[in-house]
Amino acid sequence: MSTTFNPTTTIKDRAHISLNDEFLRNAVKYTTEKLRTSKKLASDELGNWEEWRERARQIRLHTIAHLDYYLSEFVKNARAAGVHVHFATTAQEAVHITMRIAEAKGAKSVVKSKSMVSEELHINHRLEEIGVEAIETDLGEYIIQLAGETPSHIIIPAIHKNKQQVAELFSEEAGEVLPPETPILAGFARAKLREKFLEADIGMTGCNFAIAETGSMVLFSNEGNARMVSTVPKTQITYMGMERIIPSLDDLEVMATMLPRSATGQKLTVYMSAITGPRRQEDSDGPEEMHIIILDNGRSSQLGDPEFQEVLNCIRCGACLNACPVYRHVGGHTYGWVYSGPIGAVLTPRLNQDMEKWGEVSYASSLCGACHEACPVKIPLHDMLVYIRRQKVEEGYTPASERMAFKGFKYIMSSHRRFKRIVNLGKTGQKIIARDGAITSKIGPLKGWTEHRYAPALADESFRDTWDNLSAELHVNGNKMAPDVLKRLQEAKRRREEKHHE
C-alpha cells in the first residue's frame, strides 16, 4: 500500500495495488455506501435541499469573490480578540512559523485534532525532527499515525484498517495484548490520549470555517478531540486555508446545515465550537495564547481563473468521494497526495501546480458528474477534471505514443474520404480477432480495455453508410427538431466557426 504523500509509483500502479486488496475494497464500498445513504436521508429530511445548496454556493461564491476584504476583516477581528495571526505563502513558510512558535514555547509535545492543511505541511515529521512529539488525537488519525500511513478518506481516515490491524497497533503501543473489540480499543485510545492532552504544551487544530465579522474559528467534531485540543493546552496553533472564510454567524447556520449532512448525514456534528481568541482574563480554561496561520500554498493561483476559482468553494465534506465510482473502487491512497476522490483529483495538480507529476490524477475519473451532483456547494468538478487533462496535453506531458496516436486520429478525421477508407480497412482487418461482433483478444493496442471486457467490433454497416436512409426516414415522418435544440446546435456551430477563423 502506498502510504506516503509523495509516491514514486504511477497512479496505475497504485490503483493496481488497491484493486487487489479485498479488505480495502469491501471497506471502502461499505463505508461510502453508508455515508451516501445517510446523506440522502438527511437531505430528504431537511427538505428544500436544492434551495439550501444554491444558498450555500452563493455564500461561498460571494466570499471568494471578495476574499481580500473578508480575510482582512477576519484578521482585524481575530487580532482584536488577542490572536497572533500569521501569513504563509508556502507550506515551508507555515512549517517555519510553527517551528518558531514551538521554539518560543519550549514545546516538548503537541496534540493535534484533524487538519488536512497540516497534512499539506508534513508537520508531524518536521516536529519530530526537532524532538517534539506530535500526536494525532482523532481516533482514525491516531490509528494511521501509529501505522505510519496517511488518511484514505477525508472524514473516516482509517477506512482501510480492520479491527485486527487496529488491535495489533494498539497492543504494541499499550505493551500488552488487546483484543480486536471496538469498545476496548476505543477505551485504550481514550485513556492514552487523555494523558497526552493533559501534558501537551501545544494544541493544534485545523479550521472548518473562519468568521470575518467576529474573528472566530469554527471546528466541527464528533469525538470531542478538537475541543480537548482547544481547551487544555496553554498554546493553540490553528492552521487555516486562506479560503476557509465566511462573512458572518448567519452564514455559519447555512454551512452548519450543509457540512454535517453532506459528510455523514448528521443534523449537526456532536460538537461545533466557535473559538474567538485565547481565554479571557476571567476565564480559567482555554488556551492562554492563540496563533492562527493562514496558508496560501497554491490556493491563490485558482483565484481569477474562471475554470478553477470555484474549487475554493469546497467545504471539505467528502460527499464527492462517496459518490465517485472511481474512489469507491480504489480508495484514497491511489490519489497519492493529501486529498483524494474527485476533489483530490482537482486539488492535487492545481495546488501543487505541477502537471508533469500530478496531471495524471485527473484521469482517475469517469467524468460522470456524480461528484457535482453530490457537492453541497455545486462545484463543477467533472468540468475541472477535463480542463486539467487539457492543460496536461497543452503543456506536453502526455506520452509520445499518445501524441502520435492523436496525430494519426487528427489526420484520419480531417477528411471523410480517409475516414471511410480506414473504417473499411478496419472492417477487413478485424476479421482475424473479432468473433460474434466482439473483440476479446487480450493483447495488442486495445489490451487496457479488453483485459477485463469485450470491445465491440466495427459494425458491418457503419452509421455513415446508413445515414442517407435514416435521414430520409426522419423527414418522411415529419419529425422536426425541437426549436430550442435547433437553436443550441446552430449556436454551437456558429461558435465553432468563429473559433476556426481566429
Add this chain to the structure above:
Amino acid sequence: MSKRGEEIIRELDEQAAEKEEQFFTHIANRLNRPRIIKTPAHPFRGAPDFWLAYELSEEERIGLFMANWTSMGGHTQRFPDLSSLSTYIEDMAQTMKAKYMIRFDHPLLNKMKMEQKLPDIEMTVWNKHAEEELLVKAAGADIGIAVVEYAIAHTGTVVAVSGAEQGRSVSLLPTVFIAILQAHDVKTKMGEVMKDLTRRFGNQLPAGVHFISGPSRSADIENDLTIGVHGPGIVHALILDESSP
C-alpha cells in the same frame, strides 16, 4: 514564557504585519481588481427566506428538541420546578456513586444547594481564580453540570458559553455531562441563537461558544459506533419549565 520566547513571538508578529498587506494585495491582483476595503453588499447572507419563516410553538420546540436529543443517544426530561430537578440530579449522583462533581457558578445551581444534600460528594464550583486546579478537577469529575444558554430544537443541540463562572471543561472532561436549560431558551433553529448571540455580544463573542448535540461518538474503527471517545459518553438535557426569578 522565557524572554527569548517572547522575542520570537514578537518577531513573528512583526513579520506578519509586514506581510499582511502584500498577502491581501496579491489576492486582489489575482482577482483582477483593486483591493476592496469597504464592506461589500452581501445579498445572500444567512439562511434562505423560507427557513427564516420556519417557527414552532414552545411545546413543539421542546418536543422536537427532546426527540432529536434522544435519537442521538442523549437522555432528557422535563421538570415543573427546581426542587424536582434537584432531586433528580441527587438521585443520579447517588445511583452512579459519584465521588467528584464540578459545576458552573450559576444562580439556578446555587439555589439547589446540592452540596448540602450530597455531603459525601466533593463538589467543585467553577471560578476565576483556581486555573490549573479546575482543569484537573474537571478531568477527574464523574459529573459536570452546566446551565446552558440555549437549545436548538431542529438539531437537538444545547449551547454552552464560556465565562468567569462557566468553564468549557465542565461540558467536556467529566464522564457524565448534565445540561440544564430553561424551557423558554429552546429555539426552533440555529439562526435564532446566532441572532441572539450577536444581540448580546455584538462582534465580541465569549472565547468559547460550544454547540453540543449528544454524547461524544466515533465510527473510526470499522464503522462501529463508539460512544464517549474523548468527551462525555453520557449526556442529560434537563429542561426546567418554571421561569427562574
